[in-house]
Amino acid sequence: MKKLLIISKEQFGYHIDTFKYAFYLKEELEITYICLDQGLKKKNIENVEVIYVSKNIFKPFTLFTLLRTVILENKKNKFDFIFILYFVGCSILKILDRKSNIILDIRTLSVEKSNFINRFLDKILKLETLFFENITLVGENIAKKIGLRKYQLLPLGGERFSSKSKQITGFNLLYVGTLSNRNILDFVKGFHSFLMSLPLNNRKDVSFVIVGSGYGNELESIKKYIYTNGLAEHITTTGYVQNDELGMYFNKANIGVSFIPITPYFENQPPTKTYEYLLSGLVVLATSTKENAKLINESNGVLIKDTPESVRSGLVRLYAEREKFNPKMISKEFEDHLWENISQNILKPYLEKIHHK
CATH class of the missing domain: 3.40.50.2000 (Glycogen Phosphorylase B;)
Incomplete structure (x- = not known):
C-alpha cells in the first residue's frame, strides 16, 4: 500500500478538504497527517495516523518545528506522496527535498481586510509556487490571479447533509x-x-x-x-x-x-x-x-x-x-462535487499519474 503524507497548519478535522481526502482514501493509501495542535477538540479517523506539532509563541520556531517533523517522518517512512496545504514558508520543504513527490495544494488566496497585505501575501505565494512541479488548485480564477499555467484542478466539494424531501410550504x-x-x-x-x-x-x-x-x-x-x-x-x-x-x-x-x-x-x-x-x-x-x-x-x-x-x-x-x-x-x-467523488475520481488518479512519471 502506497503512503501519503498530508501537511497542514490547520488542526486535523478542522480543514474540511484534507480531512475528507483522508477519510475517503484511507482504505487505499496508508495516510499520515501532520498538523499544528491548535488546542481544539481532537478528531480521529480509523487507519489515519495524526501527528500533532505544538505551537510556539514565536511563529518562526513553530514553522521550524513543523518542517523538522515532516523531514524526520519522511526520512523514517519514505512517503510515496507528500501533499502540502499551502502555508507561507512551505517551499523550504521542496528546496530541501528535491526527490520526493511533493504536491502543493492551494485552496485560497489571501483574504485579509487589507488589500496591501493581500497583494503582498499573494506575491509570496506566487514565488513559492516556482519551486513545485506538482500543484493542485481549487479553482481556475486562482491560477489566473497568480499567473499559474501548469496545475491540476482539484475542485471544492461538499457532503450531502440531507437527502430528506424538502417541504415547499415553509x-x-x-x-x-x-x-x-x-x-x-x-x-x-x-x-x-x-x-x-x-x-x-x-x-x-x-x-x-x-x-x-x-x-x-x-x-x-x-x-x-x-x-x-x-x-x-x-x-x-x-x-x-x-x-x-x-x-x-x-x-x-x-x-x-x-x-x-x-x-x-x-x-x-x-x-x-x-x-x-x-x-x-x-x-x-x-x-x-x-x-x-x-x-x-x-x-x-x-x-x-x-x-x-x-x-x-x-x-x-x-x-x-x-x-x-x-x-x-x-x-x-x-x-460530481461530493467529497467522495472528488477524492476517488480526481485526487486518486492524479496521485497515480505523478507516481508513474
Whole structure:
C-alpha cells in the first residue's frame, strides 16, 4: 500500500478538504497527517495516523518545528506522496527535498481586510509556487490571479447533509459558516425587511437559522439586533456546530444562504457551503461573486448583491417562485462535487499519474 503524507497548519478535522481526502482514501493509501495542535477538540479517523506539532509563541520556531517533523517522518517512512496545504514558508520543504513527490495544494488566496497585505501575501505565494512541479488548485480564477499555467484542478466539494424531501410550504432559511468578515448582520436586516413586507398570517412559516460563530463580536451584534427588533420567533442563532451535527439543520431548511461580501479578496473564493446547500437539495440565495455565479442559475436559486436591500428583493423573488424549484434535481446536478467523488475520481488518479512519471 502506497503512503501519503498530508501537511497542514490547520488542526486535523478542522480543514474540511484534507480531512475528507483522508477519510475517503484511507482504505487505499496508508495516510499520515501532520498538523499544528491548535488546542481544539481532537478528531480521529480509523487507519489515519495524526501527528500533532505544538505551537510556539514565536511563529518562526513553530514553522521550524513543523518542517523538522515532516523531514524526520519522511526520512523514517519514505512517503510515496507528500501533499502540502499551502502555508507561507512551505517551499523550504521542496528546496530541501528535491526527490520526493511533493504536491502543493492551494485552496485560497489571501483574504485579509487589507488589500496591501493581500497583494503582498499573494506575491509570496506566487514565488513559492516556482519551486513545485506538482500543484493542485481549487479553482481556475486562482491560477489566473497568480499567473499559474501548469496545475491540476482539484475542485471544492461538499457532503450531502440531507437527502430528506424538502417541504415547499415553509420558507426556512439556513446559514452555515463563519460570521467573521461576512457582514451577516446586513443579511439579517434584509431578512427583517422582507419579513415585515409579508402579511401577518404568512410570517409564521418563515424562519432563519444562523449556524456559526466569529472571532469578533459578530454573533453578539446579531443577537442584539434580534432582541431589539423582536425577531426571536423567526431568527435563531446556534453558535458553532460540529460538521457531523449539521444534518438536523439541513433537514429542516429549504433555502441555503451563501452570503459572501463582494470584494476583491472574496471574488475568487469558491464557497464550500454553496455546494453543500445544493447537494442537500436546498435552493440557494447567494451573493453574485464570480464563483457563486458559476453555480447559481434559474433552476437552483437567486443571485443578489451584498446589501440589505438586495437581500430583501432576492427573498421576495424566492418566496414568490418557491414552488418552481425541484430539490431532487438540484441535488443530483452537483453529485460530481461530493467529497467522495472528488477524492476517488480526481485526487486518486492524479496521485497515480505523478507516481508513474
